[in-house]
Amino acid sequence: KQEVTQIPAALSVPEGENLVLNCSFTDSAIYNLQWFRQDPGKGLTSLLLIQSSQREQTSGRLNASLDKSSGRSTLYIAASQPGDSATYLCATSVLTSGTYKYIFGTGTRLKVLA
């Protein structure tokens, strides 16, 4: 059974710092991996989607990498800003009982201090 872990659970950094959020998963036979952002009381906003055949994806100040063999993905945020404060979740898509299912981590709660 796929398990997705995100460490740390919470992180505070000063504005302008580059930072890395980690996501690890136990079953490397994933179809894709998606990073999301969730603001308090809101739904999830998709940030980046990495297919299993890809190594990384970039969008603006965000870069996500994927290493299937080691069961890890990282989300790199460059020059962090207070507006980046949110909870970041990763989710992997795996084949379970004949159907694909997204398994989510519990998230990293990020606070960027002005």
Next chain:
Amino acid sequence: EAGVVQSPRYKIIEKKQPVAFWCNPISGHNTLYWYLQNLGQGPELLIRYENEEAVDDSQLPKDRFSAERLKGVDSTLKIQPAELGDSAVYLCASSPGTGVHEQYFGPGTRLTVT
């Protein structure tokens, strides 16, 4: 383009009462998901539809939960009767096509059962 719409945004009910949540996915999206999210946790899949067909409802507590997606567009999730432990955020998401694609989430319905 409008995003995923959910209503109501908030609902407070007494235990043993019924409750229903409604979701309108992004236009043209064939796949619709219902997730449950407890505080501090990642979303957990309840049911996934491809068009009108429920292709994965293995995690739906069928003794009290039911869902439908008539005409393959809007969907309704119902709980009857509600229990205290059902207090959570219920998220709806949609994705284009069938199979495994990027998911787009609605704002969620926060249910409180007293």
